[in-house]
Amino acid sequence: MTVSPGAGRPERVVLAGADIGGTTTQVVLCTDGLTVLDRVELPTPAAAGGQAMIGTVLGGLRTLLDRVPSRLAGVGVGAAGVVDAGTGRVLVASDSFSGWAGFAVTATIEEALGVPAFLDNDVNAFLRGEVSKGAVEGERHALGMTLGTGVGGALWMDGALLDGPHGAAGEIGHIPGFGDILCTCGGRGHLETLASGRSIAARYAERTGRHTSARGVAAAAEGGDPDAVAVFGAAGAAIARAILITAGMVDVTTVVIGGGVSRAWSLLRPPILGALAAEPPVSGHPIRLLRARLGGDAVAVGAASRARTELRAGCRA
Numbered sequence: 001m002t003v004s005p006g007a008g009r010p011e012r013v014v015l016a017g018a019d020i021g022g023t024t025t026q027v028v029l030c031t032d033g034l035t036v037l038d039r040v041e042l043p044t045p046a047a048a049g050g051q052a053m054i055g056t057v058l059g060g061l062r063t064l065l066d067r068v069p070s071r072l073a074g075v076g077v078g079a080a081g082v083v084d085a086g087t088g089r090v091l092v093a094s095d096s097f098s099g100w101a102g103f104a105v106t107a108t109i110e111e112a113l114g115v116p117a118f119l120d121n122d123v124n125a126f127l128r129g130e131v132s133k134g135a136v137e138g139e140r141h142a143l144g145m146t147l148g149t150g151v152g153g154a155l156w157m158d159g160a161l162l163d164g165p166h167g168a169a170g171e172i173g174h175i176p177g178f179g180d181i182l183c184t185c186g187g188r189g190h191l192e193t194l195a196s197g198r199s200i201a202a203r204y205a206e207r208t209g210r211h212t213s214a215r216g217v218a219a220a221a222e223g224g225d226p227d228a229v230a231v232f233g234a235a236g237a238a239i240a241r242a243i244l245i246t247a248g249m250v251d252v253t254t255v256v257i258g259g260g261v262s263r264a265w266s267l268l269r270p271p272i273l274g275a276l277a278a279e280p281p282v283s284g285h286p287i288r289l290l291r292a293r294l295g296g297d298a299v300a301v302g303a304a305s306r307a308r309t310e311l312r313a314g315c316r317a
């Protein structure tokens with residue numbers, strides 16, 4: 001279906017956000033107030049190269065624009081890996097993506113659609129989403145953590161994402177001091193070795209010889225399995241320590257946690273709060289711990305929020 005503009009009713013102006021994950025790509029259309037109007041979820045052709053992955057985003061967007069007649073103002077993309085948010089290129093991608101490192105994401109989208117596009121790391125986009133429209137809406141300072149296959153982190157300081165001189169600020173999953181277990185990155189004792197979904201499954205298998213997913217460990221813990229409870233307890237204590245290190249270093253005391261593992265909130269929250277209570281931040285200011293609210297939309301909504309911020313800044317310039 002094609003919609004001709006100017007057919008009598010005023011056009012609705014919308015923003016788009018895309019979350020390009022290793023398995024699925026989520027595309028949303030939202031209002032200027034970041035209310036999601038519609039969404040599609042498509043398989044990511046991660047082995048087929050950057051052009052194919054952006055082709056999936058564009059295909060999803062066309063579907064949405066057919067369903068929600070409107071005028072697109074801009075597109076934000078959140079993608080895993082190290083990205084250059086300034087040039088809109090992917091710098092470093094994991095092995096599961098082919099032809100993605102070096103790919104000019106925003107230029108390809110702008111050429112196809114004729115609207116401005118912006119690129120962010122997915123964890124940064126997650127936190128921007130939760131600050132813009134989620135659990136920590138309106139906060140000036142927040143730490144964001146995603147507990148998924150790995151552990152991601154991002155810092156929101158003074159109302160903006162903190163990138164750091166090498167783009168790695170907030171990378172909390174790979175700070176050391178959490179034991180001696182080998183990490184996926186080749187280091188040892190990183191937070192990720194205790195708190196990621198993959199690690200929760202591995203630590204449980206070490207204790208019991210039983211191989212299951214993090215979700216399986218959570219189900220066992222809910223059933224009273226002491227090994228499963230202990231694995232979640234160790235994850236929660238490690239997360240609390242990472243929160244306290246952050247609070248001690250940069251005085252950020254509001255924390256939002258998302259990602260698949262955070263679905264086991266009733267198992268994670270008590271050990272995190274217990275460890276936080278035992279060692280309160282030196283500022284004396286209590287930690288505010290929140291579970292992410294946007295669920296699977298967080299990265300895409302955060303990416304759309306980046307586009308909104310940039311477009312508004314462009315209008316003022």
Ligand SMILES: [Zn+2]
Binds near residue numbers: 190192
């Ligand atoms: Zn690591």
